Amino acid sequence: MYELLEETTKLIADAIDSHSDLAITTGLNVAGTVLIDLAAKEGFAGDVVFVDTGYHFPETIAFFKDLGDRYETINFVTLSSKTPFEDGFLEDPTRCCEINKVEPLFSYFEEVAPSAILNGRTRDSAKTRTNLSPFEEGTPFKINPLYKWTTRSIIEFAEENSLPIHPLVSEGYLSMGCWPCTRAVEDGQDPRAGRFVGQGRVECGIWTRNTEGKK
Numbered sequence: 001m002y003e004l005l006e007e008t009t010k011l012i013a014d015a016i017d018s019h020s021d022l023a024i025t026t027g028l029n030v031a032g033t034v035l036i037d038l039a040a041k042e043g044f045a046g047d048v049v050f051v052d053t054g055y056h057f058p059e060t061i062a063f064f065k066d067l068g069d070r071y072e073t074i075n076f077v078t079l080s081s082k083t084p085f086e087d088g089f090l091e092d093p094t095r096c097c098e099i100n101k102v103e104p105l106f107s108y109f110e111e112v113a114p115s116a117i118l119n120g121r122t123r124d125s126a127k128t129r130t131n132l133s134p135f136e137e138g139t140p141f142k143i144n145p146l147y148k149w150t151t152r153s154i155i156e157f158a159e160e161n162s163l164p165i166h167p168l169v170s171e172g173y174l175s176m177g178c179w180p181c182t183r184a185v186e187d188g189q190d191p192r193a194g195r196f197v198g199q200g201r202v203e204c205g206i207w208t209r210n211t212e213g214k215k
């Protein structure tokens with residue numbers, strides 16, 4: 001654990017040193033909380049960006065506010081769609097994610113244009129992420145300091161260090177999403193197994209769109 005933490009801390013510190021406009025994106029999973037805390041300890045004072053799709057659990061919205069109160073030197077930014085797809089999850093969930101989640105974040109990327117972002121993805125979180133690297137080319141450049149961690153080890157770390165944890169994690173929501181599309185997972189399931197239930201996908205489009213380099 002110590003070596004892993006040391007590597008993670010170095011990745012974060014180097015990112016802060018190399019990118020004065022560095023931002024953090026988070027869906028408020030426990031990995032995001034640990035990332036924010038480690039970055040704050042390394043002096044990060046940039047944007048932490050969260051997309052409010054309009055369909056988050058009330059606990060998620062309250063938790064984001066709590067983080068803002070706790071880390072006063074960080075700028076917590078909430079994004080949302082200017083033209084929301086109302087109840088789009090009923091009609092076309094993929095398009096709902098595109099309009100309510102992906103587009104607001106990519107608009108931020110275009111308008112604010114951070115040269116790099118930190119995020120809390122891990123290799124264990126889904127089969128689509130088993131080959132995740134610490135760095136990914138793209139606009140913006142992506143740095144994944146927690147890529148080797150498991151979600152369970154991150155939860156243990158957060159508990160041992162008294163870090164804030166989204167209240168629904170203890171109920172089995174190991175990957176946080178919108179209430180219409182997210183369920184708690186059973187022991188042994190991938191953390192993202194509860195996402196997009198019945199929709200035949202595990203990604204909302206943010207990371208696949210990045211990976212493909214599309215705008």
Ligand code: SF4
Pocket residue numbers: 053055088089092093094096097098100101177178179180181204
């Ligand atoms: S997760 Fe569901 S409700 Fe949330 S943006 Fe995607 S389709 Fe819409």
